[in-house]
Amino acid sequence: MSPEPGHQPFMHGYDAEALKNWSPQSDRWARYFRSRVPLAPRIAPFPATQARPELPTGAQVMNLCNDYDGAFLTARKYDDSFARRLLRFWQYTDFYGSWHGLPVDGSPVAEPVHGLVNPPNPAYTDAAHRNGVRSLGCWFWPRPGAFAPYLERHADGSYPVADKMIEMAAYFGFDGYFINHEAETPPDEAKRLCELLGYLRSRAPEGFHIQWYDTIRPDGGLDYLNHLNEENAPWLEAGADSFFANYWMTDAGVETSRATALRLGRDPYEAVFHGTENEQFGFDPEYDPRLVFPDDRPARTSWALFGSHFVWELHPGHEDPDAQDAVFDRERRYWSGPAADPTRTGRALPHEPGAPEPGNHLKWDGVAHYVTERSVIGAFPFVTRFNTGHGRGFFLAGRRASHADWYNASVQDVLPTWQFWSRGGDAPPDFDYTRAYDGGCSLRLPGGATVRLYKTELAVRTGAERVSVTYAGNAGALEVGLLFTDDPARFVWLTEREAPETTGWRTSTHPLTQFRDRTIAALAVRTASPVHLGELTLRDGEFIAPSCPEAFQVDTAYVAGDTAEAFLSWRIADPAQVWYYDLRRGDEWLGRIYDEVYYVKSLRRHGNEAATELTLTPVAPDGTPGEPAACSMNWV
Structure with missing residues (x-):
């Protein structure tokens, strides 16, 4: 049953019957919700180019959040509106977890029945994979009906639900599951769930990740322990790869989590993610992340974020397409800190006991205060048009080719590593949806600014490599800066030699022959006057044009x-x-x-x-x- 007139595909969840009988052929919309983008490898850490060079690189981040809008009955891969949340900070995330449940296909619109399992939105998986992030589906209990049917075991020892979960992840293109079993469970069923988890782990392919949320004990009793200890460690021993601790953390609890992981022979950064609740508390959560990240010491465990979508969802104008700039500003302050600059992180106001102030970004350090930026730019070619995954129209070669609003995270580009590491100019850089070279937006840069854009590991080997920038602005207004691993304190600036006058887009190309046998560690641009940056391209030769589909x-x-x-x-x-x-x-x-x-x-x-x-x-x-x-x- 479609939630509105028309035939548009929409995502749905799966109960026990739907899981056991699932196949791509029987699932009417399955072929429209596959992620096809492979998981990109990330480059090695290089502290010299970090926004905060002193920050250790071990801790990971799980970002458990809604996709575009958290809607149950309009969960789509793409559609025709602009006022939707698009995550633009994948560089601080290692795992993305889908969160909101989805109704079973055919469920009544007025009273939808949600399934136990739902895949992540494949457009978000595409964007995650393009940035080296693993994407997890969600298991959430309680749901209508009995739990026992999910635990069925065949005579050969197989669990049909677990087998189908693995098959669905492979078909839909995601990387595992976040298990949120948040209800009292009879002891015998809890024991069988533990066995199912072990079977799932044993049958899953390499790279498949299972994260267990801090809910029931092995005897089935619901008990949020808020850290990993001897009581809940059996879920890791049974088959979970990592543990998402509930939010009421204490100093002793975090230390216990770390000690328990080490006792199990696990790396605390791989095994334990202590949680921060942002959905309710926004920029002012009850429990301080500094319990995980002590001042002047390495992190004790990894970090889990729940509800980073609050920057969109809790803004009063989030449904207004003309009010999105304020939403984007909140997002930057959440990830890059109150100054919206990852080199200038740290809260300006202390947390005070009492009523939280969810909208006060001055009480939040910024994710970049604790977690180093990551990058996937480790080989030629690399191309970005700075598309955030939605727009008020669409442009091709600088020409408006559509006037319609749209969103589609599946075609989001790899966005700047730092948003924004900028010096000079009378305004910060920003995405501009009124003008683009290819896609829905361009990157607007103020005059007189130096903006560090991308962290890279690009070895110039043949001398045929080149970098090109397409921009709109005064002739010669843009220079490209290259930072090399053998001299990471000094940019080499490439200036356009001949800049013909034009009021439209121009492309400036710079051969990299002189840098053969050196490795580019970062890219920046420098502006003499305001510029719209439409495309940045790094090539190492002529590519073969794709054949006709x-x-x-x-x-x-x-x-x-x-x-x-x-x-x-x-x-x-x-x-x-x-x-x-x-x-x-x-x-x-x-x-x-x-x-x-x-x-x-x-x-x-x-x-x-x-x-x-x-x-x-x-x-x-x-x-x-x-x-x-x-x-x-x-x-x-």
């Missing part, structure tokens, strides 16, 4: 007057050859995805045309477009 077709179309919904498909290419596909109707952009299917929500007929020709253009990882495929949608 095969089997591009309209699977189904639903026509209502002069408007149609269309389900399209094609044969997907390997990600080594294709970065994404652009779908167009003439010069009009309709969608972008790395997948083999796409749903067009509203295709409008032009005049009395009998058919509309659609094109699908593959784009290589360095941005080189290939030959488009074409098909037609018939109106009559």
Whole structure:
């Protein structure tokens, strides 16, 4: 049952019956909710280029949060609005966990019945993987019905629910599960759950992660112990890879967690994530993160964040597309600290007992105060257009190709490592949704500023490598800065030699021949006057244009007057050859995805045309477009 008129795919959850009988063929929307982006490897830490060089690099972060808006019945991979939450700080996260539950397919809209298991939104998984972050589905109990059916065990020792959980993770493209079993459970069922967990661990592939939330004891009693100790350690011993401790932490409790992990032979940074509750308390949580991160000492465990979506959800204007700048500002202060600069973190006001002040960012240190920034930029090519994953329109080669609002985290670019490490200028950098070169936005830079953008590990080996920047602004207004591992205190600045006058976008290309056998550790830009930065590209040779997509077709179309919904498909290419596909109707952009299917929500007929020709253009990882495929949608 669709939550609203039309045929748009939406995500759903799974109860015991749905799990045991699941297959991609029987799940009507399964093929529309797959993540296809592989998990990117991260480069090694290099303290010299950190925003805080003295900060140790061991602690990890689990970010347990909603996706776009936390909606139960409109959980979609992409859609046609702008006022949605898009996470822009993957560089401080190691695990992303989906949180909100989803109704079972066919559940009544008025009284939805939620399933035990729901996959993460595949668009968020795509963005997570592009940034080297593992994405976890969610198990949440209690749900309607009895728990025993989930624990069924076959005569051969297999657990059908566990087998299907592994199969679903592989098909949908995510990396494991966050287990939140938050209800009293009979002792015999708790014992069988422990056995199921061990079976799940033994059957899961390499890289599959199981995180256990601090809920029931092994005897089934619900008891939030707020740290890892001898009572709840059996869940780790049974099969969980890590433990998410409840939020009421104490100094002694954190120390006990660390000691227990070591006793089990586990790395405390791998095994224990102490939690901070931001959903309710925003910038002013009850329990101080400094219990995990003591001043002037390494972290004692890793860190779990619950509710980082509060920056959007608790803002009174979060549904207003014209009020999103304030939401984005809150997000920067949550991750980069009260000064919205990861080099200037630390709270300006102390936490005081009593009523919390969720909106007071001056009471929050910033995630970057405790956790080092990560990067996946370790090889050529690298291309970014600074797309945050939504927009008030869409641009191609600097031309507006759509006027429609949209969101799709699946095509979010790798965003700047530091947001924002900027010096000079009369305003901070920001994303500008009124002007873009390719996608939904550009990066607006003030004049007279030096902005450090990306942490990298790019070895210049052949001398054919080059860096290009596409920007709009005065001729010669932008320089590119390179910082090298062998001299990390000094930028080398590349200046545009010939800068033809133009009021539009210009591309400045700089050969890297002179830097052969050196490794680029960071990239920056320097502006003489205000600039919109539309694209940054690092190439090491000419890329081969992707071949024309095969089997591009309209699977189904639903026509209502002069408007149609269309389900399209094609044969997907390997990600080594294709970065994404652009779908167009003439010069009009309709969608972008790395997948083999796409749903067009509203295709409008032009005049009395009998058919509309659609094109699908593959784009290589360095941005080189290939030959488009074409098909037609018939109106009559």
